[in-house]
Amino acid sequence: MILKDKTVLVTGSAGGLGKAMALRFGKQGSKIVLSDIQEDKLNETVEEFKKLGINTIGIQANVAKEEDAVRLMEGAVKEFGSLDVAILNAGILRDGLLIRTDKETGEIKAKMSIEQWQSVIDVNLTGVFLTxxxxxxxxxxxxxxxxxPIASIAMHGNSGQTNYSAAKAGVAALTVTWSKELARHGIRVAGIAPGFIGTEMVLKDMNAEALEKWKKIIPVGRLGEPDEIATTAQFIVENDLVTGVILEISGGVRI
Known part of the structure; x- marks a missing residue:
C-alpha cells in the first residue's frame, strides 16, 4: 500500500508509541486520525501535527466503550472518506504480583485486585476487539x-504482569484469527510485539526495579526507540505480503 493520501487511524496516540507511529505516517503524506482518552493532551498533539503540515484530526475516545469505538471509526470516514490503516495501540499498565506473601510466615499480604485485572483487560484486550x-x-x-494490533513480548508471560501478559497474548491470538477471517475482504492484519521501548508509560508506570533488571538483559544493550516501532508499522503497511504474523521488535529479549 502506498501511504500518500491514505487515512491512518492510531488509538492511544496523544503520546508514546502511538504518537510516534502517527507522526511517521503523517510525514509520508498520510491523513491522520489521532485518538486518545486524554482530551487535552490529544488536542495538543493535533495542533503539533498541524503545525508540521500534516492533515490531522483528533477524536477523543475510550476504546473500552463500544459506542466510542463505533463513533471513532465513523468519524474517520466522515472526515476523510475512507479508513485505510487502523493501528490499535491504546493500552495501560497496572503491574503487580498475583499474590504477595510474608517471607517469614508465608501469610498472604496482598493480591492482584480485580480492578488491576479488569482495567487492563478492558483497555488492552476488549479495546482492541472493539476498535x-x-x-x-x-x-x-x-x-x-x-x-x-499492538501486542507486546509480555504475551509470552512476564512476572508481575498477569493482567498485561494475558491481554497481550489475547491480542496476538486476535491478530492471527482476524488475518484468516478478513483476508476474503481484502484486509490484512499483522501485529507488532514491542520489547522495552523508552516511552513515558514504560519509564513512569513500570516498576523501577523491574525496568532496571530488563535493561541489563536486553541483548542489544538498550531500550528501543519509539520510531523503531513506527518503522515496523510502516513496513507492514507498505509490504502487501505481510499478514497473519506478530513481529517481535525487542532487541533480542526473550521472556
Whole structure:
C-alpha cells in the first residue's frame, strides 16, 4: 500500500508509541486520525501535527466503550472518506504480583485486585476487539485495509504482569484469527510485539526495579526507540505480503 493520501487511524496516540507511529505516517503524506482518552493532551498533539503540515484530526475516545469505538471509526470516514490503516495501540499498565506473601510466615499480604485485572483487560484486550471489529466493518465495505494490533513480548508471560501478559497474548491470538477471517475482504492484519521501548508509560508506570533488571538483559544493550516501532508499522503497511504474523521488535529479549 502506498501511504500518500491514505487515512491512518492510531488509538492511544496523544503520546508514546502511538504518537510516534502517527507522526511517521503523517510525514509520508498520510491523513491522520489521532485518538486518545486524554482530551487535552490529544488536542495538543493535533495542533503539533498541524503545525508540521500534516492533515490531522483528533477524536477523543475510550476504546473500552463500544459506542466510542463505533463513533471513532465513523468519524474517520466522515472526515476523510475512507479508513485505510487502523493501528490499535491504546493500552495501560497496572503491574503487580498475583499474590504477595510474608517471607517469614508465608501469610498472604496482598493480591492482584480485580480492578488491576479488569482495567487492563478492558483497555488492552476488549479495546482492541472493539476498535478492530469496527475498523473491519468499514474496511470490508471498501474491500481493502490494514489492521495493526499492538501486542507486546509480555504475551509470552512476564512476572508481575498477569493482567498485561494475558491481554497481550489475547491480542496476538486476535491478530492471527482476524488475518484468516478478513483476508476474503481484502484486509490484512499483522501485529507488532514491542520489547522495552523508552516511552513515558514504560519509564513512569513500570516498576523501577523491574525496568532496571530488563535493561541489563536486553541483548542489544538498550531500550528501543519509539520510531523503531513506527518503522515496523510502516513496513507492514507498505509490504502487501505481510499478514497473519506478530513481529517481535525487542532487541533480542526473550521472556
Amino acid at each position: 478492530g471489529r469496527e475498523a473491519a466493518c468499514v474496511m470490508a465495505k471498501q474491500k481493502s485495509g490494514v489492521i495493526i
